[in-house]
Amino acid sequence: MSDPGDITPEQGAAVVRAAAAWAGTPYALVGAASVRGQGGDCSGSTWRIFEAAGLPYEYQPTGSFAAYARRSGRFRELRADEPRQEGDVLFWPGHMAIATSFADDPAHASTPRTNARGAAWTQVNDMWSATRPGGAAFGPNATRWFRQDAPRVFRYVQR
Amino acid sequence: MSSASARLFGAAAALLLAWPAAADDSSAGAAPGALAAEPAGAVTLSAATLSLDGDEVRLALTVAVRGSGATMRLDLPAFGWLGEADAYPDRSFPDLRLELDGRAAAVRSGFTATANGRDVTEAVRAAGVDPFAIAATPPVIAAPPGREDAVARLVAAGAAQRAPEGLLATWTAARWLSLPVPAGTHRLTLRYTALPAFALLPQGRTPAARLANTPLDDQATRACLAQHAAAPAVARLLRGAVVATRFTVPVQPADAPPRPVAVRLPPERASVTLVCGAAPGAAPRATTRNGALRLLRLAPARLP
Numbered sequence: 291m292s293d294p295g296d297i298t299p300e301q302g303a304a305v306v307r308a309a310a311a312w313a314g315t316p317y318a319l320v321g322a323a324s325v326r327g328q329g330g331d332c333s334g335s336t337w338r339i340f341e342a343a344g345l346p347y348e349y350q351p352t353g354s355f356a357a358y359a360r361r362s363g364r365f366r367e368l369r370a371d372e373p374r375q376e377g378d379v380l381f382w383p384g385h386m387a388i389a390t391s392f393a394d395d396p397a398h399a400s401t402p403r404t405n406a407r408g409a410a411w412t413q414v415n416d417m418w419s420a421t422r423p424g425g426a427a428f429g430p431n432a433t434r435w436f437r438q439d440a441p442r443v444f445r446y447v448q449r
Numbered sequence: 450m451s452s453a454s455a456r457l458f459g460a461a462a463a464l465l466l467a468w469p470a471a472a473d474d475s476s477a478g479a480a481p482g483a484l485a486a487e488p489a490g491a492v493t494l495s496a497a498t499l500s501l502d503g504d505e506v507r508l509a510l511t512v513a514v515r516g517s518g519a520t521m522r523l524d525l526p527a528f529g530w531l532g533e534a535d536a537y538p539d540r541s542f543p544d545l546r547l548e549l550d551g552r553a554a555a556v557r558s559g560f561t562a563t564a565n566g567r568d569v570t571e572a573v574r575a576a577g578v579d580p581f582a583i584a585a586t587p588p589v590i591a592a593p594p595g596r597e598d599a600v601a602r603l604v605a606a607g608a609a610q611r612a613p614e615g616l617l618a619t620w621t622a623a624r625w626l627s628l629p630v631p632a633g634t635h636r637l638t639l640r641y642t643a644l645p646a647f648a649l650l651p652q653g654r655t656p657a658a659r660l661a662n663t664p665l666d667d668q669a670t671r672a673c674l675a676q677h678a679a680a681p682a683v684a685r686l687l688r689g690a691v692v693a694t695r696f697t698v699p700v701q702p703a704d705a706p707p708r709p710v711a712v713r714l715p716p717e718r719a720s721v722t723l724v725c726g727a728a729p730g731a732a733p734r735a736t737t738r739n740g741a742l743r744l745l746r747l748a749p750a751r752l753p
Contacts, residue, residue, distance in 0.1 A: 353662025406585035437532040
């Protein structure tokens with residue numbers, strides 16, 4: 291169930307399209323100085339993506355994002371029983387990413403992988419995300435294999 | 450020397466658990482710990498020199514060994530599968546090398562593994578699987594033929610889980626190394642790639658306040674930053690956003706009086722490395738209860 295202030299599914303889809311435009315951007319730990327196509331980290335790319343989708347907020351590093359969401363009312367944290375929507379923010383200590391089902395983007399919905407023993411497997415993706423220093427470029431990723439802990443989910447609120 | 454003071458390195462593994470596993474914007478890092486003499490009191494440390502070049506640590510210790518049959522043991526941090534977003538998914542320090550008097554030391558190594566609070570070391574060994582398969586994503590294990598019963602015991606113990614991707618390791622493991630040291634005075638050298646803590650410190654606040662909400666935020670690091678903030682090179686860096694990287698290197702017995710440590714750093718152009726706890730004009734000393742020395746590297750946060 292959505293709240294009256296929630297962004298619409300269409301606005302969420304715009305966030306996802308803006309995230310897709312970041313695909314291939316190299317990782318750089320630069321926060322607010324993140325630039326699409328040049329380099330960026332998770333907090334900087336998320337901030338720029340929402341800005342590009344017409345949903346601005348004050349830049350927050352991951353350390354202060356949850357507190358900012360509460361304080362500003364700009365994002366609300368979803369309850370455990372609420373379904374995710376396209377463009378929600380997935381938040382962990384030290385990381386944030388953009389949720390998507392890739393329903394409208396089948397090319398990025400899965401990634402063929404090979405495990406350490408050489409066996410092929412298919413990763414089912416559910417977010418657009420920066421990675422880590424020295425890691426892969428911004429791209430589609432799977433929460434299941436990205437982190438061991440489950441994310442909290444935040445949704446942009448219109449005022 | 451007391452039993453406790455026989456430890457040449459602090460139990461820095463505990464640091465690993467002080468902050469949730471974090472990736473991307475920050476990491477609490479991990480450090481080797483607990484190199485201890487066995488029997489207690491058999492080994493004393495007389496000098497230490499730490500070299501840090503990039504993330505490469507070289508620690509040279511001069512030790513005096515009393516009697517025969519002594520060994521030195523190094524315990525590395527325990528970790529489980531962390532996910533591929535983690536900056537340090539392998540915390541077994543696979544590249545750690547020990548040299549005794551300039552030669553590669555004959556080191557014995559092993560591991561301990563736990564699952565659901567129980568020791569599953571023997572179960573992992575019986576299954577014939579790599580204990581550090583947990584460093585890969587997914588953490589798939591494959592037992593040699595004929596080990597089906599051993600694998601079933603792993604699953605029953607909660608140390609492995611069957612999944613569409615294969616049999617996944619769900620245990621926590623820690624590596625240990627043991628080195629026999631003959632009587633006499635020796636030069637012991639450790640080399641390894643550090644797994645330092647790091648965080649982006651945004652622009653526009655006081656140096657100490659920038660550490661807030663990062664895994665670097667503790668009293669010692671705040672004091673270190675404050676102590677050096679007025680130095681021209683540091684002040685220049687702190688005008689903008691910086692990436693702070695903190696190295697915690699055990700350099701002496703955990704509970705022994707702090708000893709001077711010689712620190713060697715290569716010339717730096719863009720970054721500055723601060724040796725924490727060093728009074729002006731004095732040799733640095735261990736600054737943590739675990740006998741570790743901390744160094745804080747500051748580098749400008751900028752696009753490549």
